[in-house]
Amino acid sequence: MDTRTIILLLAIGSFLFFLLLLLDQFRKEPSQRIPYWAGAKFLQAVGSLILFERGPTPEFATIASANTLLLLGCAYEAWAVCYLVGHRVGRQVHAPVALAIVAVCLATFWLPPPNRAAVVFAVHTVFYALPAVVLLRHNRAGSLLRWVLGASYLLVTLLFLAHVLWLAVDVAQSFQPFGAIIYAVMVPSIYGIMIVSGFSMLLLAKDKSDSELEAAQASLRSKDEQYRRKLERLNKTDALTGIANRRHFDAVLTREYARHTRSGEKLSLILADVDHFKAFNDCYGHVAGDDCLRRIGGILAANASRATDLAARYGGEEFACILPMTDLDGACAIAEQIRRALEDLAIPHQGSSTAGVVTASFGVATMRCTTDRTFSEVVAVADKLLYAAKSSGRNCVQCLAVKD
Known part of the structure; x- marks a missing residue:
């Protein structure tokens, strides 16, 4: 097969590849398309066709046009490979490079x-060396496709380099046979390598698309x-105060009661009610009332601060604290801290x-959890103590340990 026939096959192959890539690009979303690749194959196809059609004594314009298109196609293919391995080439790079290629071809x-x-x-x-370096140097994952494609570009690079060296030293007739051998090997080798690299790039593009899909x-x-x-x-959170809501409070109390039943530890509960809160809303408005409840919720959260503790809005202006593994003295001390902090x-x-400032009344109950009791009993005791505190003048703490 002569060189001219191989050039024609390169032109046909590049054009068919261009059509295949064009169809593939139209089927994909814009974000999944590979830039430069279809354009590279179109430029290579047209450049190869011009070389095929040149006469025995082609004009400089014909040769320069073919070389410009082939070099642009080669550059655009390098940009496509860079994109496939995660290195996007922007317009600030490829536009000056394209102008430089045109200038070099005209300068010849x-x-x-x-x-x-x-x-x-x-x-x-x-x-051709650029994609070889990118593929082989940045192949940390050990992708076989990258090795194959990188090796293909490296082999093409070596063939072109050998031809450049031959042209550079071709000053004697003794080098003519060597040059003829290089050229005879180079053209069909490039054709075969282009086929391998083309399909390898398609598979690499599929891998990239699959990886992007998995990442998405x-x-x-x-x-x-x-x-x-x-x-x-x-x-689980009360929208106004930012602490636990009633639903989460019930779930945690049920869980903690069951856990304390197994361990035999004491469980304490604090119930609190803001004194004269309806009057506060009537006097200052609901916006101020909401802000007041938020600040009270912050005080409860700051004092019931262990990882196992829970501060919750029980309902309206009522609040609660679950204190696992806490005896009566400890629970009463925390309730008193909250009362003083609010005051x-x-x-x-x-x-x-009761006072010229916002205050609250507290009921504190401590119980050793057993199977013959339920968590609702500790709530009922704390609730009675809360109302006892209100009946005793408000702004105070009433405590009781339920007998075993």
Whole structure:
């Protein structure tokens, strides 16, 4: 098979590859398309066709046009390979490079044909070496496709380099047989390597697409998990105060009572009610009332601060604290801390007959959990103590340890 026939086959193969890539690009979303690749094959096809159609004594314009298109196609293919391995080439790079290629091809007008060919082949060598280096140097995952494709480009680089060296030293007739051998091997080898590298790039593009799909799916799973956790947190949290809501309070109290039943430890519960809160809302408005409840919730959370403790809004202006493995003295001390902290906030309350500031009453119950009791008993005891505190003048703490 002569060189001219191989050039024609290269043109046909590149054009068919261009059509295949064009169809593939139209089927994909814009974000999944591989830039430069289809354009590279089209430029290579047209450049090879011009070389095939040239006469025995082609004009410089014909040779320069063919070389420019082939070099541009080679550069664009290098950019496509860079994109496939995660190195996007922007317009600020490929546009100046394209202009430089055109300038180099025009500048060869003043060179004799052998030197002109040497310059063109040297530029080809650079653009085939670039994807070889990118593929082989950045193949940390050990991808077989990258090794095959990188080796293909490296072999083409070596063939072009050998031809450049031959053109550079071709000053004697003794080198003519060697040059003829290089050229005879180079053209069909490039044709075969192009076929291998073309299909390797297709497979590499598929791998990249699959990896991006897996990454997108992993991202969706991560977002779903984040939304699930956020929803779970919202289901457990009181929207106004930011502490636990009644539903979460009931679930935690049920769980802790069962755990304390097994361990035999004491469980304490604090119930609190803001004194004269309706009068506060009537006097200052609901916006101020909401702000007051938020600040009280912050005080409870700051004092029921162990990992096992739970501060919750029990309902309306009522609050609760679950204190696992806490005896009566410890629970009463925490309730008193909360009472004093609220009083120290000094939130004005002109409608209170207890004090000139917002206060609260507390009921504290401690119980040793057993199987013949239920968690509702400790709630009932704490509730009675809360009302006893209100009956005793409010702004105080009533405590009781339920007898075993």
